[in-house]
């Protein structure tokens with residue numbers, strides 16, 4: 078496994094990026110362990126305040142001198158305009174009442190909901206000032222200001238594309254590398270030019286088309302969980318891979334025990350796309366909540382309102398070890414994940430397996 082063009086960009090030994098996890102599932106331990114192990118560790122910071130971002134980057138820098146990335150969600154314009162009325166909000170809350178009651182949590186107030194929208198511009202400024210080696214974005218393009226400042230400060234920008242058109246737009250915006258995120262991937266879909274349902278291209282189809290369309294390094298993401306997947310992605314034209322679910326299963330991950338224990342099981346061979354947990358489409362293992370609420374898939378309010386309405390339920394369920402109503406984000410290769418390994422052991426295994434898969438394909 079050679080470092081390739083992404084390795085050269087960051088001075089890292091392995092062409093492996095640990096996918097960032099938003100919603101509080103990243104951990105400083107995992108990000109630092111992956112960077113120390115020769116990959117590019119990442120941290121999902123989209124729910125953090127600017128002050129928390131400053132503190133986070135300081136803690137990461139204290140743990141590793143190797144490069145790492147911090148990820149933000151670009152706000153989707155049309156979603157921001159879709160605010161539910163008070164009557165609609167009451168209906169959404171009423172629908173979730175049995176879950177609030179059962180878990181003994183209080184539904185968020187109107188003030189909680191108003192505070193739920195992070196100030197993206199302030200997050201960007203805090204992140205630039207903290208100077209991580211990489212800033213990665215999902216769900217949109219970087220502003221001119223972000224591109225110019227990142228260049229001035231020597232910070233690399235990584236964008237995320239779910240279609241060829243998004244990859245081309247990202248390259249034109251000035252990013253240094255592009256994650257080609259196939260619909261196999263766990264977590265939220267990052268589509269920003271067309272609706273999600275028109276942007277569901279599988280990793281095997283997306284990666285070679287993006288590699289043909291752009292000249293910056295391409296990072297394949299979605300359904301890669303072992304060395305065979307790494308070798309396949311590199312053969313498809315990727316310069317590196319971004320692995321999410323596989324790293325989420327490792328010991329250092331910030332995922333709850335109930336979430337981690339679901340990965341690597343036969344049950345995790347089945348995943349679905351759902352808006353029910355956050356108001357944005359994401360892939361995870363279906364549970365009782367997803368099945369019970371299936372009729373409301375198209376009716377729940379957009380992010381961040383549904384995300385805020387669900388937060389007390391998700392948190393209480395995770396803390397209580399209740400797999401039936403927590404969001405079990407996972408990609409389509411989740412059953413290949415190994416929950417008993419550390420990040421360093423997992424990286425070593427990826428190298429060993431990829432080397433063997435490359436030898437096999439070479440005949």
Ligand SMILES: Cc1cc2nc3c(=O)[nH]c(=O)nc-3n(C[C@H](O)[C@H](O)[C@H](O)COP(=O)(O)O)c2cc1C
Nearest residue numbers: 096097098099121215262263264299300321322408
């Ligand atoms: C729990 C979870 C949270 C995620 N959160 C983010 C995020 O905040 N930002 C982002 O760019 N990608 C996010 N992703 C996507 C991953 O970074 C990565 O691209 C994806 O997991 C790769 O597919 P895989 O899960 O099949 O390995 C998330 C994925 C998971 C599983």
